[in-house]
Amino acid sequence: MRWTEARNIEAFLDAVTAGNVRVAHLITHRFPIEQGARAYELIAGDSKEAHLGVLLEYPHERALTPRIELRARDRRTDAADRRDVVRVGLIGAGNYARKFLLPQLQAAGAELHAIATANGISARDVGAKYGFSYCGAQADEVISDPSVNLVVIATRHDTHAQLAAAALRKGRHVFVEKPLALTDEELDEVCAAAAQTDAQLFVGFNRRFAPLARRAREFFADTRAPLSIVYRVNAGRIARDHWIQDERTGGGRIVGEVCHFIDLMQFLTGARVTRVFAESITARNREIVDDDSVVSTLRFADGSNGTICYLAEGGAALAKERIEIFGAGRSFVLDDFRRASLYHNGREEQTRQRAQDKGQADEVRALCAMVRDNLPAPIALDDLLATTRATFRIREALRTGTPQSI
DSSP: OOOOHHHHHHHHHHHHHHTSSOOGGGEEEEEEGGGHHHHHHHHTTSSOOOOSEEEEEOOSSSOOOSEEEOSOOOGGGOTTTOTTOOEEEEEOOOHHIIIIIHHHHHHTTOEEEEEEOSSHHHHHHHHHHHTOSEEESOHHHHHHOTTOOEEEEOSOGGGHHHHHHHHHHTTOEEEEOSOSOSSHHHHHHHHHHHHTOSOOEEEOOGGGGSHHHHHHHHHTTTOOSOOEEEEEEEOOOOOTTSGGGOTTTTOHHIIIIIHHHHHHHHHHHTSOEEEEEEEEOOOSOTTSOGGGSEEEEEEETTSOEEEEEEESSSOTTSOSEEEEEEETTEEEEEETTTEEEEEETTEEEEEEOSSOOOSHHHHHHHHHHHHHTTOOOSSOHHHHHHHHHHHHHHHHHHHHSSOEEO
16 A cells, blocks of 8 residues: 555554554643634744644534535425436535536436535535535435435545445435446445345446447447457556545546446447456556556457557547457447547448547436436446456456456
């Protein structure tokens, strides 16, 4: 594990708890928070009084309000009366949720009902901006709210599995922004919860919903030959101390992002991954994370092969994703979900999108249709499990240097 500022603080607090570090005798002054100005006057030197440790004390008996109403309840949209309404309970409100999920949910006609974040202030700000009914800091309240029929989980990765399992056990439909879990044990917990309910589980693998990805699948639909797929990702660097790089919190970039590309390959081949192998670079520069530049090979149940070149050391001006698909005398090249080239019978066809489309909008529309019309999840549970376990096995292949079966 890397030694980070957070772990430094954890180690210090553990030492205080164990009595190895004793701070009580260092405290010379205590002020109730209402007298906080006096504390700052003291440490600023406005008085000549000697001081060392100055402690601000907050009242413990004050009851905290776990829920703040943001708009009046509209009886007409009560879930008990309107079963065709997608009523969202959002847990977490990071950049992706604010930039993509919330606008797309609004555009798809979903009602934004409840929001909870670890920071109650951010819940109130985001909740007020997007018209949520109420906000709070407790995920349990959102999950337990009987009016909510879709729980959207957009928290940090280490909480995804636990929250998804809890919501499924309450009978709520669940959308989890990838990844679904960070370990096999977490994934088993989600799988067990999903098996005990009629509620549907949906993971945010949006690439398969992109128009050009669907065009690629149709292009090979009438062939019976296996496919060979080369998926190059110009991922760019993320700092070593970023939370995503922490295996306990973010799971690393293989689990956190490569899952997207595995899912798309499963969509294109119509088959699940059965075996993986991977190797990373070996850098002498301490700032470079070796496992951020990885070449993975995948074997699929139908005999198809895939190669994912996930590379962090490329030039920023190069487009992020390029996919080359070969099979049955045909080729399909998809450039950054903006344009595609199709090759068949000695001819080339070009197609171009007006703007990049990675499938986020169509994904959310499919999600809302699933809830509103009581449809099966657009991605089968077994496919979600296979994709996620494949990322775990890639990590093991990097550590062991041997191929791993799914």
